[in-house]
Amino acid sequence: MIGTGAAPFLPPALHPETAEGITRYERDLTLADGTGISLELVAAPFLAEGKPAWQVVAHNITARKQTEEALRQAKEWAEEANRTKSRFLANMSHELRTLLTTIIGYADLITISVQSGEFDRVASDIARVRDAGKHLLAIINDLLDLSKIEAGRMEIHGKRFSVRALAEEVIASMRVFAQKRNNDLTLNIDPTVEMMHSDDMRVRQILYNLLHNACKFTENGAVTLDIARVVSDDDHAAHLVFTISDTGIGMTADQIASLFREFTQADSSTTRKYGGTGLGLALSRRLAHLLGGEITVTSQPGVGTTFVVTLPEHLVLAAAPEPTPVDATPISATPPAPEPGEHTRRLVLLIDDDPAVRDLLLRMLERPDLHIETAVDGASGLELARLLTPDLIILDILMPEMDGWTVLRELKASNDTAAIPVILLTIADDREHGMLLGAAEMIHKPADLDRLDQRIRTLIRGRSAQVEAANRQILIVEDDETVRQYLRRTLERECEDWVIMEVTDGQTALEHCTTAMPDVIVLDLMIPGIDGLQFIEALRTLPDGCSTPIIVVIAQDLTADERERLCHSVTRILYKGSFHCHEFAREVRAAIATYAQLYPLEV
Amino acid sequence: MPRILIVEDDAAIREMLARRLSMAGYETVSAEDGVRALLASVQAAPDLILMDMGLPILNGWQATERIKKRPETRHIPIIALTAYALNEDRYRAMNIGCDDFEAKPIDFDRLLQKIARLTGTYEQREAAS
Numbered sequence: 001m002i003g004t005g006a007a008p009f010l011p012p013a014l015h016p017e018t019a020e021g022i023t024r025y026e027r028d029l030t031l032a033d034g035t036g037i038s039l040e041l042v043a044a045p046f047l048a049e050g051k052p053a054w055q056v057v058a059h060n061i062t063a064r065k066q067t068e069e070a071l072r073q074a075k076e077w078a079e080e081a082n083r084t085k086s087r088f089l090a091n092m093s094h095e096l097r098t099l100l101t102t103i104i105g106y107a108d109l110i111t112i113s114v115q116s117g118e119f120d121r122v123a124s125d126i127a128r129v130r131d132a133g134k135h136l137l138a139i140i141n142d143l144l145d146l147s148k149i150e151a152g153r154m155e156i157h158g159k160r161f162s163v164r165a166l167a168e169e170v171i172a173s174m175r176v177f178a179q180k181r182n183n184d185l186t187l188n189i190d191p192t193v194e195m196m197h198s199d200d201m202r203v204r205q206i207l208y209n210l211l212h213n214a215c216k217f218t219e220n221g222a223v224t225l226d227i228a229r230v231v232s233d234d235d236h237a238a239h240l241v242f243t244i245s246d247t248g249i250g251m252t253a254d255q256i257a258s259l260f261r262e263f264t265q266a267d268s269s270t271t272r273k274y275g276g277t278g279l280g281l282a283l284s285r286r287l288a289h290l291l292g293g294e295i296t297v298t299s300q301p302g303v304g305t306t307f308v309v310t311l312p313e314h315l316v317l318a319a320a321p322e323p324t325p326v327d328a329t330p331i332s333a334t335p336p337a338p339e340p341g342e343h344t345r346r347l348v349l350l351i352d353d354d355p356a357v358r359d360l361l362l363r364m365l366e367r368p369d370l371h372i373e374t375a376v377d378g379a380s381g382l383e384l385a386r387l388l389t390p391d392l393i394i395l396d397i398l399m400p401e402m403d404g405w406t407v408l409r410e411l412k413a414s415n416d417t418a419a420i421p422v423i424l425l426t427i428a429d430d431r432e433h434g435m436l437l438g439a440a441e442m443i444h445k446p447a448d449l450d451r452l453d454q455r456i457r458t459l460i461r462g463r464s465a466q467v468e469a470a471n472r473q474i475l476i477v478e479d480d481e482t483v484r485q486y487l488r489r490t491l492e493r494e495c496e497d498w499v500i501m502e503v504t505d506g507q508t509a510l511e512h513c514t515t516a517m518p519d520v521i522v523l524d525l526m527i528p529g530i531d532g533l534q535f536i537e538a539l540r541t542l543p544d545g546c547s548t549p550i551i552v553v554i555a556q557d558l559t560a561d562e563r564e565r566l567c568h569s570v571t572r573i574l575y576k577g578s579f580h581c582h583e584f585a586r587e588v589r590a591a592i593a594t595y596a597q598l599y600p601l602e603v
Numbered sequence: 604m605p606r607i608l609i610v611e612d613d614a615a616i617r618e619m620l621a622r623r624l625s626m627a628g629y630e631t632v633s634a635e636d637g638v639r640a641l642l643a644s645v646q647a648a649p650d651l652i653l654m655d656m657g658l659p660i661l662n663g664w665q666a667t668e669r670i671k672k673r674p675e676t677r678h679i680p681i682i683a684l685t686a687y688a689l690n691e692d693r694y695r696a697m698n699i700g701c702d703d704f705e706a707k708p709i710d711f712d713r714l715l716q717k718i719a720r721l722t723g724t725y726e727q728r729e730a731a732s
Contacts, residue, residue: 090689094657097686098613101707105619108711112626128615345660347638371660373638388641389669416673 009041009056021045026061038065095139102132142279149286156290158315161200163193163240167227170207178215183223183246185215190228196240198315202287206295209280210244210307217305218248229313238313239293245306251299252369259297260285284309292316302366345371347388351381351407352396352425361394378402382410385417393422475518476502477509477535479527487522506530510538517542521550605722606630608649610640610666611684612658616707620653627715637661641669644676650722656685656696664699671700680721684709 009027023043030036040059045052106125113122148154171187178185196203207225214223226243251259260282281295288295293311348365350372352358358374365372373388375381378399385393393411397404404424411417474491478484484502491500501518503509507529509521521539525532536550607629611617614635621631632647634640636659644652652670656663663683670676680703683696688706696704703717 090687093688094686097688097707098616101686101709102613102615102619104708105616105623109619109622132615347661371638386673387645388638389672 006054006056009039009058010043010054037062092143096136099132099136099139103129103136106132139279142283145283146279146286149283149290154287154290156199156202156315158197158199160195160197163196163227164189166196166200166204167207167225170204170211171225173208174211174215177212178223181215181218182220183215183218184221185211186222186224188224188226190226192229193227193240196311196313198291198311198313202291203311206284206287206309207242207244209284210242210295210309213280214244214246214248214305214307218246221247221304223247239310240313242309242311243306244309245304247304250301250303250305252301254369256297256299260295301369345369346392347390348372348392348394349375349381349384349388349390350394351375351378351384351399351404352394353377353399354396357396357425378404378407381407385411385420386414389416390420393420394425395422396425473499473501473516473518474520474522475509475512476500476522477504477506477527477532478502478522478524479504480524483524491522504528506532506535509535513539513542513548517548519548521548523550523552525552604628604630605650605718606632606647607718607722608640608643608647608652609633610635610637610643610652610658610663611655612636613655616655620709623711624718627718629718635659637663637666640666644670644679645673649679651718652679652681653684653718654681654701656683656687656692664695667696667701668699682714682717682721684714 025041025043027039027041028036029039038061040061041056042059043054043056045054047053106128110122110125110129113119113125145154167187167189171185174185211223211225223244223246226241226245228241228243229238230241231238285295288309288311291311292315293309296308296310297305298308299305346369348370350358350361352361352374353376355376358376362372362374373384373390375384379402381393381395382402384390395404395407399407408422408424411420411422476484476487476491478487484504488500488502491498501512503512505528509523509527510530512518513521523532523535527535530538532552539548539550607624609617609620609624609631611620611633612635617633617635621633624631632643632649634643638660640652640654640658640663641661643649654663654667658666661669663685667681667683670679670681681701682703682705683693683701684705684707685692685696686707693704693706702721705714705717
């Protein structure tokens with residue numbers, strides 16, 4: 001620090017001439033060797049030989065700062081742990097309540113049956129109570145195991161056993177379950193794999209859990225357990241690698257991220273469809289850690305999932321019964337689980353009359369986070385769009401009776417469906433026509449499916465993203481001073497961040513759009529020079545102008561011809577004097593939202 | 604008799620609800636996911652909907668929002684029937700337009716009272732008794 005001059009130590013924004021009294025402040029400095037220190041400084045002004053000067057006393061508070069930072073981190077960790085625990089309890093409560101609903105509900109039904117002397121269904125009702133009870137017991141057992149591990153009380157007993165014998169036993173116990181879903185179950189053991197010294201009960205539990213999972217999420221497919229032995233180059237330690245792979249439904253990256261959390265199956269609705277406690281994977285990973293090993297997973301939606309369990313061939317017992325250290329993610333420190341009910345799929349509506357295309361697209365787009373409903377013609381497509389309000393519509397152009405253009409026009413004309421992004425499937429190259437009618441994307445048949453898949457992702461993401469309204473540009477085209485002022489005031493009040501520009505005639509508006517296309521245009525039809533309709537037609541021929549939302553403000557009713565010309569190319573028509581300022585602002589926001597959905601930022 | 608749409612993905616609970624409600628004199632139709640709920644809410648013209656929240660495809664919150672936004676189905680009373688039983692879950696359900704909320708496991712007497720009140724059969728029953 002020597003030689004740096006006095007500047008770093010002087011008080012902030014003070015000069016000796018103007019300073020009064022003693023100033024206390026803190027500074028972070030970097031020493032010559034790169035280490036950072038924190039100083040607390042006390043500066044007192046005084047006169048040295050008649051000239052103002054400072055006396056500064058520095059106190060090294062680096063250690064105190066570090067303690068404070070450590071305390072702050074500990075507090076954050078504790079708060080996060082507390083939140084996670086609450087979420088865990090909420091999820092557990094949900095699982096238990098669901099099972100108790102069945103148990104109590106069927107017990108009531110049995111009581112009613114017995115009282116009324118009708119015994120037909122009693123046996124099957126009792127079976128339901130028993131199944132739910134067993135499921136409840138499985139959850140409680142898994143919970144107890146997890147809490148034992150967390151408290152450091154899970155006992156691990158090492159012994160020598162044959163890996164082959166154990167694997168064959170697990171496979172045999174899984175056989176019936178695998179056949180239920182018509183899955184081939186295969187075991188491959190490398191000849192170098194022989195004996196293992198570990199806790200056989202826990203190894204069995206891990207393999208059973210993972211194989212059970214694999215069979216559960218696979219139908220008419222294959223489930224394989226491969227066992228190999230690897231010896232590390234560094235320390236010559238031998239590990240056994242158990243690879244459990246399936247050809248099942250697979251998972252997305254997001255689903256994998258939440259996989260090992262307690263009570264979160266990749267999609268909570270799968271709990272009902274596939275059963276399971278939602279604790280098995282979390283438990284398996286904890287057990288693998290206890291045995292000195294690890295579990296990793298790779299997966300691809302629609303292709304399958306592979307779990308790899310790596311365990312030391314010879315268990316080092318000393319490491320096992322230690323209480324779980326703070327940083328080893330105990331239950332209470334798992335990452336935040338999603339909100340209840342947030343697991344859901346995006347809804348896509350596919351309207352195409354060709355069964356082959358429907359089939360192909362259904363198969364190609366099969367992903368756990370998408371659900372596709374299909375319609376075989378335009379009319380039923382429109383009906384489904386209205387009933388379901390899907391997140392995206394894929395629309396074929398060439399259909400008998402009602403063609404895709406008509407469907408698209410109807411979709412865009414209805415308040416309920418106008419905002420839904422539409423991807424057009426077409427053989428004809430009619431991009432401009434589609435864009436003019438409000439389509440978000442044109443995909444040519446035979447569909448380029450990689451591109452379709454990517455567009456679907458982008459469109460759905462754009463739709464769900466919050467629309468960033470800051471610095472949006474709005475162009476008001478209106479010759480009447482009073483109306484223009486009113487529009488401007490309304491927009492300024494309701495949409496503070498937006499840049500509002502005004503022009504008074506069509507020609508200037510068009511020039512403005514040529515140099516800088518606004519995000520929304522508010523347009524009076526009766527303007528001097530080229531009128532509103534001509535302006536729209538000219539605008540739609542500009543490079544960026546085909547999709548800009550236009551809100552038309554008019555004073556009088558439109559003729560049928562004017563309405564026809566307008567209805568395909570403007571977002572909304574508002575009548576002067578009959579609309580409220582809030583309604584106007586809402587229309588502008590909606591127009592921007594639609595625009596952002598149709599043209600989301602490429603990520 | 605009023606028709607009740609049961610939206611529930613758990614088959615055991617769905618069947619149990621249908622049996623109890625038909626014993627109480629209601630006609631029932633069932634849907635097992637959010638999409639089927641949306642379709643049935645129009646096609647079956649129910650007088651009331653019992654909506655589970657943790658549903659596949661579209662969850663109960665999403666389905667309720669869409670049903671309550673549609674002019675033709677907006678009037679149908681919806682009772683959220685869910686194992687998410689915290690107070691915040693209740694507020695969340697009411698906020699998106701549910702008319703009432705019952706936690707699982709189900710208190711059937713109370714549920715039947717709520718159904719009767721929302722379908723207008725409560726007054727009839729009171730008057731009859």
